[in-house]
Amino acid sequence: MKLKIPNILTIGRIIIVPIFVFTFFLPGLFGDLIPFFLFVLASFTDYLDGVLARLFKEESKLGEMLDPIADKILVAAALILLVMNGTIKNYEVIAAIIILTREILISGLREFLAKVSISMPSSGLSKLKTFIQMTSIAILLTGESGNKIFNFEDYNAQTIGIILLWLSSFLTLYTGYDYLAKGIDHALNEDKKN
Secondary structure (H helix, E strand, O other): OOOOHHHHHHHHHHHHHHHHHHHHOOOHHHHHHHHHHHHHHHHHHHHHHHHHHHHOOOOOHHHHHHHHHHHHHHHHHHHHHHHHOOOOOOOHHHHHHHHHHHHHHHHHHHHHHHHOOOOOOOOHHHHHHHHHHHHHHHHHHOHHHHHHHOOOOOOOHHHHHHHHHHHHHHHHHHHHHHHHHHHHHHHHHHHHHO
């Protein structure tokens, strides 16, 4: 079976995750920079595989199945590692839980709606949420080196990362509720028919 370029990028993103996890534990500057670059690379391939699939009309069932899986394991791995090392701590963990819960919820909804041939495309707001979420995680991954990489003038890079994480969690709640309402509405309508 010949794989299409978008699918190769998606599979590459899945392969990056264990390497990303391993490099997270490297000491010092390497442990800050390498996971950051791997995460940014993986996030970019997420954007790129979608663009290429639409541009060259190479959408496939394999890509449709693997793309959300790749996204979720990348985000889940990064958030778990950031909580584990204390970058995300105390009440900030709530923002990470909201993001992970929404990912699980939307996966379940998409699976349910796919059975009745109803697609649930991403909204513009959902894409904005993803961009802010990936940006926040990327900034947080830079650790102590963040202030050298990003020059936010009077603001600490980690503080900016946490603010963006909370912003993405609020957008997550809003977009997740919208998807959930559509899913429940469809399920109730199906129950009425039976």
